[in-house]
Amino acid sequence: MSVTLDGAAGEGGGQILRSALSLSMITGIPFVIERIRARRKKPGLLRQHLTAVQAAQQVCGATVQGAELGSSRLRFEPGPVQGGEYRFAIGTAGSCTLVLQTVLPALWFAPEDSRITVSGGTHNPMAPPADYLIRSWLPLMRQLGVQTEIELISHGFYPAGGGEVRALVTPGRPQGRLQLLQRGVLQQVELEARVADVPLEVAQRELSALSQALTSLQQPLHCHSRQLPARFGAGNVLQVALCHEQITALFVTLGEKGVSSERVAERLAREVLAYQQGRGVVDEHLADQLILPMALAGGGAFVASVASEHLRTNMQVIEKFLPVTFELSPLAGDDTAVQVSVLT
Template identity: 30%
Template sequence: MAPSQDPSRQKEPIELDGRTHEGGGQLLRNALVLSSLTSTPLRITHIRGNRSGGGGLKAQHLACVNWLAHATNAHVEGAEKGSKTLEFRPGVVEGLSPAFEERTLEGGEEVYAAKLEIGTAGSTSLALQAVLPFILFSKFPEHRKVFIAQVLLPTLARIGLPHIIPSLTKRGWSTGGTTIGSFTLSIPPQTLPLPTFTLTPETPQTKPSNIHATILAPTTLHTHITTILPTTLSRYFPSVPLTITTESSLSEKRLYILLTATYPHNTHILAADHLHVRKIRSLERAATEMIELVASNLAREVESGACVDEHLRDQLVIFQALAQGRSVVYPGEEDGELREPSLHARTAEWVARRMLGVRFDAEGVCEGVGFGREDGDGVEGVVRGLEEVSLGD
């Protein structure tokens, strides 16, 4: 893409080493979307440098780069499969981003539509980490909705984001024969800035009111799983009601289990899951081991007293950084100490600090920049943060 006359194209880019902390795709995704939202030029070296096989951009990452480049009229260098260095300079966008298309649905509802196609059996939920914040923090006429295809979203309504309605067309798999899935999401307009939010436990800590299991497995294994699952969970969660949903995975090489623990009044949900990717010698043994693993992981999350599980915590970092004011995501405790952030969470926090100037403490507190404020203070806060980073890092 040819660069425009945008003065921001002349700025020196923020440079990030892709080997920092987790050193994988999350650093790339978070940096790209923050660059796109704040029109901050970015240069990433050693992309996915901590990954086996040499790292570099894979199809999933390249799809995110190209989508955001189109959305922001960005000048991009290094947007090639396998590339380990990427320069991304957002350009000028007059009016609505070119990533969105006006569309009228059956029934006359007017929406803006956007589509992300990975083209492989890569993780759509990971790709969405680079696209969703851009969509949620973009401005649309209030009478329209945003309609997105080929993406995945964990529900974030309880922190103030719009209630998103998913619709699955086809499930995709990377095991048991590669198949590409498809689903759509309907997202109502988001009012900016995102208000401050607090995810801290109740006192005293209550136990889950219900545990729900979602099982994707060959039908021949359903009876075995539904027989041993209640017994296993009763050891960790006595007297907690259990509901089970089963679905055929259409292959004996595909096993997936998700457990969610819902708390009274739906204050929060904790989750643990596992996708079996190793060679399966015995279906029943593999399922039994998976159930024990996921049950013990969920129990660890519940015992910590956290309001979000380890995997959701790192996905909330970017929203804390962009929200207005002091947001808290309590990390939980382990052996009497606050739990340390995972490498993914550390990576997300580091990127947010470098890109926005925000900081996170051990208690999961962040003073966000208030991105999208009408008075412009949110943008000025980003600029001030970047100046502090350039002087202090």
């Protein structure tokens, strides 16, 4: 049995490849993907996608054809997953977290512990930052019985990169069913701004503007600013953690040269308030990152704030490798109920 994938299907991005790599390693099913990232301005394998392929190849001793920069076609034939010590370097500001999320699910099924270090970008505009995995995604994985620790060793901002993330994995497949149907009471709101090679005043102005924009939350706002070592160029990250009883929703934006602190804060505040005013428990990005481990665990359900094309495309990939089905039920506004079920 082999799976053939169209890399231009649905949203047509790199997630099709990454999910296929994870699932192929776990199931032992080979795959061929054609027209990789065909809808992007720079189609084919970029550095971070190639690193994900090479990482997967090392983890399971796969036979691979087409693992080259710019390649639009890849064949991947997995071997058995092996734990151990792994280090992967992207060499650009490409996302460490996306490479990490490619190999972590497979290493849950390894026969021994693993230690993985990935260097590259930890905070860039087109991928979940390391904080997001640590604060939002990882606590839910623990509810599924996954024993994994993730540590942000050093920040790496776009375009320089140079950051590092480390994960420690104890084998154990996801078990149980997540039922994320209500957020529960909002218990705490945390605001944090970090800068590297940028005046700390910028972070403080962002926090001031963000605090004013979030007064409608009617919660004490715990604000923190931090100056980071400027190892690989300038960077600025601003984030809000909404700590509910059932979930911590993390919202992150990056400062940009020529964009005022107030504009950066306003942009993030709009995202936070839109989430808080809806019924969705799982935000748009986390929804996409939950369905693979939930499918591995055998099912579950959640209410997503948005059922994106990214999410729908990922569902289609998962259904090609696992005997699962997904059901989407529209609710008020953009909120959508998502049910993951095992086929019988």
